Amino acid sequence: MKVLKYYAIAVVIILLDQLSKWIVVKEMAIGERITVIENVLYLTSHRNTGAAFGILEGQMWFFYVVTIIVVVGIIYFMKKEASKSIIMGISLGLLLGGALGNFIDRIFRREVVDFIDTYIFGYDFAIFNVADSALCRGSTYSYKNDC
Numbered sequence: 709m710k711v712l713k714y715y716a717i718a719v720v721i722i723l724l725d726q727l728s729k730w731i732v733v734k735e736m737a738i739g740e741r742i743t744v745i746e747n748v749l750y751l752t753s754h755r756n757t758g759a760a761f762g763i764l765e766g767q768m769w770f771f772y773v774v775t776i777i778v779v780v781g782i783i784y785f786m787k788k789e790a791s792k793s794i795i796m797g798i799s800l801g802l803l804l805g806g807a808l809g810n811f812i813d814r815i816f817r818r819e820v821v822d823f824i825d826t827y828i829f830g831y832d833f834a835i836f837n838v839a840d841s842a843l844c845r846g847s848t849y850s851y852k853n854d855c
Contacts, residue, residue, distance in 0.1 A: 710791045714801035721805025725838035729821040752825035754835040775811045802846030809839030
């Protein structure tokens with residue numbers, strides 16, 4: 709029962725991810741940009757049919773298979789390891805939520821909705837979403853804590 713809180717993290721990530729994407733799809737045209745902080749943060753409506761930075765564009769079958777394998781692995785490790793480490797549990801919850809958030813897009817939209825557009829120290833970073841953030845943060849937690 710201890711691991712249920714980590715599944716709750718995944719559910720929260722999925723809900724935040726899907727709600728934010730739904731708002732972007734309904735309220736913004738593709739390519740439309742809204743300034744949040746000039747030269748730092750924008751909301752830009754973008755679609756991606758590949759993985760990070762558009763790699764493997766259009767290979768949906770590949771993403772379906774890989775995501776199913778990854779989700780099964782995360783659930784296995786969550787059952788086995790999450791009760792031993794809070795950091796591991798949080799990390800796995802974030803990874804599960806992020807993986808499923810983008811998987812939902814791939815199944816129902818056949819593309820992933822991205823909208824967070826950042827410029828950090830003049831570098832135009834790839835446009836991303838809440839699920840991507842959870843995946844990055846979850847992988848950083850586990851890496852930094854040797855989990």
